[in-house]
Amino acid sequence: MKEKNPWHTPVTIIITVIGVIAIVALVTVAVLQNRPLPQKYKYGIVLDAGSSHTALYIYEWPAEKDNNTGRVEQTYSCKVKGPGISSYASAPLKAGESLSVCMQEAKQRVPGRRHSQTPLYLGATAGMRLLNSENSSASDKVFQAVEEALQKFPFSFQGARILSGQEEGAFGWITVNYLDDRLKQGLETKGALDLGGASTQISFVSDNYDGSESPDNAVTFRLYGNDYNLYTHSFLCYGKDQALRMTLAQQTQSGPGTINDPCFHPGYTESRNYSVLYDSPCVSDRKPQGPPANFTHIGTGDFQQCQEVVKRIFNSTHCKYSQCSFNGVFQPLLQGPFGAFSAYYFVMNFLNLTDTSIPLEAVREKLGHYCATPWNQLKQQHPKVKLKYLSEYCFSGTYILTLLTEVYNFTSENYPNIKFIREIKGSDAGWTLGYMLNLTNMIPAEAPDSPPLPHAGYVSIVTVIAILLLVLFILSLRPLWPLCSKRPQIV
């Protein structure tokens, strides 16, 4: 007679099935409960009203991670047609109108149900700083027109204002380090070099700068539980367009009818108007007395001489600090890696010089060769490049090299620490992201509390514990084992 298998008693079977169901249910609930939910997003819009043009950026982040880390991304950018808002001083309404195409586009890009909660900021930089210093009522009118235009959109408009040079530098630094995930992880930070049309910023953390020497250059932050003493300086008039004006002003101080300019290509000839050239606070005090209406601007294409002319716009004669970059401005010792963006990138990218492992001497040689290229040949080689941009790359490249090596003091050793960048992980490098993160309190001073385990780790542990429970359960039925192992006896 066959002995009955005790595992096959109804009670054992029911207990086992319930046990297994309970464990499967436990694991399923744990997995489902912690499954990432379908994301809902929030949005923010920043208008960068630069001296040369305005750009609109839309940022997006998961709605439930407002105060959390590193998840804000740029999803869209729009370049406003026409010049920067400061160029509309004599027709302010047009400054407002110029923004409408990009703003309409933003309306399409941000989901309608989010419009009213989406903050909209406009920050203006060096162009408006210059206009404000020259004619504050004109700058007020431009802002008024721009504000009226922006208020017509369904977003939550938070105002239009001029950023200080310090803010511009510091927010550019925050952007770069946020996108690089350096802040959240408390890693060594990256310096930020921004070259605009009317001003240029340098920002970095240096061990030998605690803010006590030249406190005007210090910005202190506590971000994700770490303290930073940032050195930052913005040089008004040293963006590449105003630097070009100053360089031309150097060469036209006697009011000649013709200048031979080493920063432009051989064969380049252009008639320029004195009043237009000197119509900027960066050069207006140097306008020659009674010059002719125009002068002929002739290129000679000589990098070495161009560098000599460019050097003259930097004054390094006085310095009341332990060390200075130029114009008596303190600068601590350079430290760490640097990201160089805006015109640094546009220019070096065009010149095929973004690779900073190319030795500085070779960079100079290539630029020398480029500057010496006849203008007609260059135009034929680049038929699609805007002539104004094309004509200025020799000057701009020389200006960038001079600024980096002769003024900021980058050497052959630390030049490779610079990376010429346009964007990081799909977001443009610039001050706008840092500005928005700051105004929306999106970077906490202290490190946010995070679950001790990542999701995958949590699910694995729950599964292991469940399996362990199952094994324990089976072990708990041990008294029944001997019966189970008894062989059926043949009688």
Ligand SMILES: Nc1nc2c(ncn2[C@@H]2O[C@H](COP(=O)(O)OP(=O)(O)OP(=O)(O)O)[C@@H](O)[C@H]2O)c(=O)[nH]1
């Ligand atoms: N070659 C080239 N130059 C560009 C491009 N976009 C802008 N520029 C020029 O590069 C310089 C710097 O541009 P931006 O960084 O936009 O300057 P901005 O923000 O208007 O000026 P700031 O207010 O001084 O910051 C200006 O002289 C622009 O005319 C581009 O796509 N290619």
Ligand SMILES: [Ca+2]
């Ligand atoms: Ca800018």
